[in-house]
Amino acid sequence: MRWTLKPKPTEENIQQLSQELNVDPLVSHLLIQRGITNYEEAKHFFRPKLSHLHDPFLMKDMDRAVARIELAMANQENILVYGDYDVDGTTAVALMSSFLLESYPNVATYIPDRYLEGYGVSLQGIDFAEDNDISLIIALDCGVKAIEQVQYAKEKGIDFIICDHHRPGNSLPDAIAILDPKQDNCNYPYKELCGCGVGFKLIQALSSRQGKTTKDLLPYLDLVATAIAADIVQITGENRVLAYFGLQVINSNPRMGFMAIIDQVKKKALTITDVVFIIAPRINAAGRMKHGQHAVELLTETNLVQAKQFASEIELFNTERRSLDQEITQEALMQIQENKEEDKFTSVVYNENWHKGVIGIVASRLTETYYRPTLVFTKSGEKLAASARSVKGFDIYNALEGCSDCLEQFGGHMYAAGLTLSEEQYDTFKKQFEKVVSETIDPKLMQPEISIDAKISIHQITPKLMRILKQFAPFGPGNMTPIFMAEGLQDSGYARGVGEDEKHLKASLTQNDSPPIGAIGFNLGNKLNQIKDKKPFDAVFSLDENEWNGTVSIQLKLRDIR
Template sequence: MRWTLKPKPDTKKVEALQKALQVDKTVATLLLQRGIETYEDAKRFFRPSLDHLHNPFLMKDMDKAVLRIEKAITNNENILVFGDYDVDGTTSVALMSSYLKTRTNNIATYIPDRYDEGYGISYQGIDFAQDNDFTLIIALDCGIKAIDKVTYAKEKGVDFIICDHHRPGKNIPEAIAVLDPKQEDCEYPYKELCGCGVGFKLIQALASKEGKTVEDLVEYLDLVATAIGADIVPITGENRVLAYFGLQVINHNPRIGIAALIAQIKKQELSITDVVFIIAPRINAAGRMKHGNHAVTLLTEKNPDLAQQYAAEIETFNTDRREADKQITIEALEQIEELKEQKRFTTVVYNENWHKGVIGIVASRLTETHYRPTLVFTKSGEKLAASARSVSGFDVYNALEACSEHIEQFGGHKYAAGLTLKEESYEAFKQAFEDEVCKTIDRSLLIPEIKIDWKIDLEEITPKFYRILKQFEPYGPGNMSPVFMTDNLIDTGYGKCVGEDKTHLRLTVKQPKSNSFVCIGFSMGNKIDVISEKKTFQAVYSIDENEWQGNVSLQLKLRDLK
C-alpha cells in the first residue's frame, strides 16, 4: 500500500474556519479538504436543504422534454418508460413510471433483457413500442450514444426523450430532447447526477408546471438515493442533498418494495454504505440472474404481501448471484496465475461459459486483488461482452476509446465501462488495450493507495469529535469517510487473529499518554507480526462505532499497519 497524506490546507484558512465555526484544527482541516472554506459553505454542508437543488430548467432541452410529455398526456398518447437493467436504470424506470401514473393511465415500462438485447436502447424495444401503439419513449440511464436506434424509432413514428448521465460521443441522437448534464453545451451547474437523478430533475420540472415544489416529490427520493449509492457517483453538491433526504425516506418512510427488501435483511438504520452493499446488490440481482423487470415490479408494488413475495424471490436471485460470482472469481484468478510471469499492465480474462450477469462484480474483485485496469469477457450470442473496471486515477473509458477500431460498441465512465466485440477481434483488442495502458498509465497507480486526510493522536478521538464526523455523512466519492494516521502505537497485549479462518486482526492500541482503543482489521491477520512483542507501529484507520451487548463504544477500523 502507498500511504499518501493529503496536502495540508493553507494555515490562515484553517485558522479562519476554526474561528468562524468554533471547531478544532482537525475538523477545520477536514472541511477545507472538502472545499468548504466559509461559514456559509459549512452551513450548506452540515445542513443540507431541498432549497439547495438547482432549477431543472437550467438543463439543456428540459423545456422541450416537458412540452412533449405534457402534449402526450393531453392527447392520451401511450408512453413507454425504458431503462437499463442495473440499479440506476431500474430505479429510474420505477421513479418515472410511478410519477407519470399520477398524471395518466397510459404508461408502461420496458427493461431490455441483458442476454437477448444487451445494454441500452434496443431495436426490440422500439419494435415493441411500435407494435403496441407507443408514440413516445422516455429512456433513462441510457441512450446518449443510441444515434442509429433513435433514427430507427423516428422512421417508425416513435419519439424519444433521453435522460442519461454517461459521457456523450461526438454526435448526439436526434431525439425530441436529450437531457444529459455532461453534454458540452449543457450549462446545468451540477454535472455528476446519476441516471435516476436526471430522471428526478425531469419529474421536478413536470411537477413545477402543476404548481408543485420539490417538497411534494420527497417520496421518490428513496429511489434516487439508492441509485446514487449503487452507481458510485460523487456525493457532493446536488447528489449530497438528494442522498441525504433519500436516506431519511429509506429509514423512516420507504416505498413498500424497499421496505420489503429491508425486512429481508433485518437491519435498523441504513447508511449509504448499507444501500451500496446490501440494498443495491439485491436490486441488481434481478437483472443479473433473471430479468430487470422483477426489480421494477418490486419497486412499484403497492401491495405489501405481494412486495414481500417479490423481495423473497429477489433474495433467491441474490444468493444465486453470490454463488456464480464466487465460482467465476476463483476461475478468473486461476487464469491470472497462469499469466503472471508475463508482467502485464492489464488484467484481461475470458471464458465463454461465465455468467454475463456477474462479470462486472468479478472485474471489481480482480481489480481489488491485482490492481490493474481489468476486463472480464464472456460469450454473448455471437459476440463477446466484457465489463471493465479501473484503478484509482486511470481513465479506462479513454483507454477503450483508443482501442475503438477493435470494438463493436462501448460506453461508461472513467472507472467502469462495458463493451462488445467480435470473437475474432479478441486477441487484437487484448494486445491493443495492453499497449494503450502501458503507454499511458502512471506506474505508481499500479500500487494501491490509501489517501490519508490527517495525522492525529489518539487523545483527539472523543465522543464529541465523532459526533461531528457523523455529520459529514452521507459518505461517498468526493466526501469519503475521513482516514487518519497515528504514530507511536503499541498493542496492549491482546492482539490476535480472529474469525473462522483467522484472517482478521483484532487488537487494543494506545499511545504513551492516551486511552486505549479497540481496533479491527478485516483481512489483516497477516499483519500480526507488525504489532507483536510490544513493537511500536503506525496505523491508518477510520473511526466507527462498535455495539456489543447493548454497549456502544468507538473503535478504529484499520486500513493498514507499518
Template sequence: MRWTLKPIPEQNNVKRLSAELKVDALVSQLLLQRGIANYNEAKDFFRPELNDLHDPFLMKGMLEAVNRIEDAIAKQENILVYGDYDVDGTTSVALLASFLLTSYDKVATYIPDRYAEGYGVSLQGIDFADDNGFTLIIALDCGIKAIEKVAYAKEKGIDFIICDHHRPGKELPEAVAVLDPKREDCTYPYKELCGCGVGFKLIQALNSNSGGSIEEILPFLDLVATAIAADIVPITGENRVLAFCGLQVINTAPRTGIRAIVQQLKKKVLTITDVVFIVAPRINAAGRMVHGQHAVNLLMESDVEKAMQFASEIEKYNADRRDLDKEITAAALTQIQENKEEEKFTSVVFDEDWHKGVIGIVASRLTETYYRPTLVFTKSGDKLAASARSVKGFDVYEALQGCSDYLEQFGGHKYAAGLTLLESQYQNFKDQFEKVVSQTIDPKLLTPEIHIDAQIELHQITPKLFRIIKQFAPFGPGNMTPVFMAQGVQDTGYGKGVGEDEKHLKLTLVQNGSKPIGAIGFNLGEKLSLIKSKQQFDIVFSIEENEWNGQVNLQLKIKDIR
C-alpha cells in the same frame, strides 16, 4: 499501499473557520479539505434542504420535455418509460412511471433484456412501442448516443425524450428533448447527477409546472438515493441534498418495495454504505440473473404481500448471483496463477461458460486482488464479450481505443467499460492490451493509494469528534469518510488474528500513555508480526462505533499498518 497525506490548509484559514463555527482545528481542517470555507457553506453541508435544489428549468431541453409530456397527457397518448437494466436505470423507470401514474393511467414501462437486446435503446424496444400504440418514449439512464434508434422511432411516428447523464458524442439524437447536464451547451449548475437524478429533475419540473410543492415529490427520493449510492457518483452539491433527504425517506417512510428489501435486515438505520452493499445489489441482481423488469415491478408495487413475494424472488436471484460470482472469481484467479500472469501489467481471462451477468463484478474482484487493469471475457452469441475495470488514475477506455483494430465495439468511461470482439481476435487483443497498458501506465498506479485527511494523536479521538464526523455523512466520492494516520502506536499485548484462517487483526491500541482503544483490521492478519512484543508501528484508519453485548464503543477500523 501508498500513503498520501492530503495538503494541510493554511493555518489562518483553519483558525478563522474554527472561530466562525466554534469547532476545533481538526474539524475545520476536514471541512476546508472538502471545499467548505465559511459559515453558510458549512450550514448547507450539515443541513441539506430540498429548497437548496436548483430550478429544473435551468436544464437545457426541460421546457420542451415538460410541454411534450403535458401534450401527450392532454391528447390521451400512450407513454412508454424506458430504462437501462441496472440500478440507476430501474430506479429511474420506477420513479418516472409511478409519478406519472399518480394522475394518468396510459403509462407502461420497458427494460431491455440484458442478453437479447444489450445496453441502451434497442430496435426491439421501439418495435414493441410501435406494435402497442405508444407515441412517446421517455428514455432514462440511456439514449444519449442512440442517434439511429431515435431516427428509426421517428419514422414510425414515435417521439423520444432522453434523460441521460453519460457523456454525449459529437452529435445528439433528434429527440423532442435531450436532458443531460453533460451536454456542452447545457448551463445547468450541477453536472454530476445520475440517471435517476435527471429523472427526478423532470418530475420536479412537471410537478412545479402544475402548481405542486417540492414536498409532494419527497417520497420519490428513496429511489434517487439508491441510484446515487449504486452509481457511485460524487456526493457533493445537489447529489448531497438528494442523497441526504433520500436516506431520511429510506429510514422513515420507504416505498413498499424498498421496505420489503430492508425489513429482512437487522439494521435500524441505514447509511449510504448499507444502500451500496445491501439494497443496490439486490435490485441489480434481477437484471443480472433474469430480467430488470422484476426490479421495476418490486419498486412500483404498493401491495405489501406482493412486494414481499417479489423481494424474496430477488433475494434468490441475489444469492444465485453471489454463488456465481464466488465460483467464477475463484476460477479466474486460478487461470491467472496457472498462466503465471501475476507479473504482467494487466489481467485478462476468458471462459466461454462464465455468466455474462456477473463478469463485471468478477473483474472488480480481480482488480482488488492484483490491482491491475482487468478484463473478464465470456461467450456472447457468436462473439466474445468482456467487462473491463481499471485502477485509480488509469484510463482503461483510452487503452481500449489503442486496441480498437481488434474490437467489434466498445463503450464506457475511465474506470469501467464493456466490449465485444471475434473469438479469433482474442489473443491478438490480449497481447495488444498488455502492450498498450505497459507502455502508458505509471508503475506506481499498480500499488493502491490511500488518501489521509490528517495525522492525529489517539487522545484526540473522542465521542464528540465522532458525533461531528457522523454529521459529514452521507459519504461517497467527493466526500469520503475521514481517514487518519497515527504514528508510534502500540498494541497492549493482546493483539491476535481472528476470523477464518485468522485473516483479520483485532487489537487494543495505546499511544504515549493514552487510554486504550479497540481496533479491527480486515484482511490484515499477515501483519500480526508487526504488532507483537509491544513494538511501535504506524496506522491509517477511520473511526467507527462498535456495538457488543449492548455496549457501544468507539473503535478504529485500520486500513493499513507499517
C-alpha cells in the same frame, strides 16, 4: 498499500474557519479539504435543504421534454418508460413510471433483456413500442449514443426523450429532448447526477408545472439515493442533498419494495454503505440473473405482502449470483496464473461459458487482487461481451477509445465500461489494450493508494469529534469517510486474530500513555506479528462506533499497519 498524506491547509485558513464555525482545528482541516472554506458553505454541507436543489429548467432541453410529455398526456398518447437493467436504470424507470401513473394511466415500462438485447436502447424495445401503439419513449440512464435506434424509432413515428448521464459521442441522437448535464452546451450547474438523478430533475420540472413543490417529491428520493450509492457517483453538491434526504426516506418511510428487503436482512438505520452492499446487489441481481423488470415490479409495488413475495424471489437470484460470482472469480484467477500474466499492466480473461450477468462483479474482484485495469469477456450471441474496471486515477474509457478500431461498440466512464467485439478480434484487442495501458498508465497507480486526510494523536479522538464526523455523512466519492494516521502506537497486550481463520485483527491500542482505545482490522489478521509484544507501529484508520452489550464506544477501524 501506498500511504499518501493529503496536503494540509494553511494554518491561517484552519484558524480562520475554526473561529468562524467555533469548531476544533481538526474539523476545519477536514472541511477545507472538502472545499468548504466559510460559514455559508459549511451550513450547506451540514444542513442540506431541498431548497439547495437547482432549478430543473437550467438543464438544456428541459422545457422541450416537459412540453412533449404534456402534449402526450393532452392527446392521450401511450408513453413507454425505458431504462437500463442495472440499479440506476431500474430505479429511474420505477421513479418516472410511478410519478407519471399518479396522474396519467397510459404508461408502460420496458427494461431490455441483458442477454438478448444488451445494454442501452434496443431495436426490440422500439418494436415493442410500435406493437403497443406507443408514440413517446422516455429513455433513462441510456440513449445519449443511440443515434441509429432513435432514427429507427422516428421512422416509425415514435419520439424520444433521453435522460442520460454518460458522456455523449461526437454527434447526438435526433431526439425531441436530450437531458444530459455532460453535454458540451448544457449549462446545468451540477454535472455529476446519475441517470435516476436526471430522471428526478424531469419529474421535478413536471411537478412544478402542476403546482407541486420539491417537498411533494420526497417519497421518490429513496430510489434516487439508491441509484447515487450504486452508481458510485460523486456525493457532493446536489447529489449530497438527494442522498441525504433519500436516506431519511429509506430509514423512516421507505417504499414497500425497500421495506421488504430491509425486513429480510433485519438491519436498522441504513447508511449509504449499507445501501451499496445490501439493497443495490439485490436490485441488480434481478437483471443479472433473470430480468430487470423484476426489480421494477419490486420497486413500484404498493402492497407489502406482494412486495415480500417479489423480494424473496430476488433474494434467490442474489444467492445464485453470489455463488456464480465466487466460482467464476476462481476460474479467472487460475486463467491469469496459468497464462503467467501476473506481471502485465492489464488483466484480460475470457471464457465463453461465464455468466454475462456477473462478469462486472468478477472484473471488480480481479482488480482488487491484481490492481490493474481489467476486462472479463464472455460469449454473447455471435459476439464477445466484456465488463471493464479500472484502478484509481486511470481512465479506462480513454484506453478503450485507443483500441476502438477493434471494437464493435463500447460505453461507460472513467472507472467502469462495457464493450462488445467479434471473436476474431479478441487476440488483437488483448495485445492492443495491454500496449495502450502500458504506454499511458503511471506505474505507481498499479499499487493501491490509501489517501490520508490528517495525522492525529489518540488524545484528539473524543466523543465530540465523533458526533461532528457523523454529520459529515453521507459518505462517497468527493466526500469519503475521513481517514487518519497515527504514529508510535502500541498494543496494550490484547491483540489477537478473530473470525474465521483468524483473518481479522482485534487490538486495544495506546499512544504515549493515552487511555487504550479498541481497534478492529478486517482482513488484517496476517499483521498480528507486527504489533505483538508491544512493538511500536503506525496505523491508518477511520473512526467507528462499536456497540457491545448496550454500551457504545469509539473504535479505530484499521485500514493498514506498518
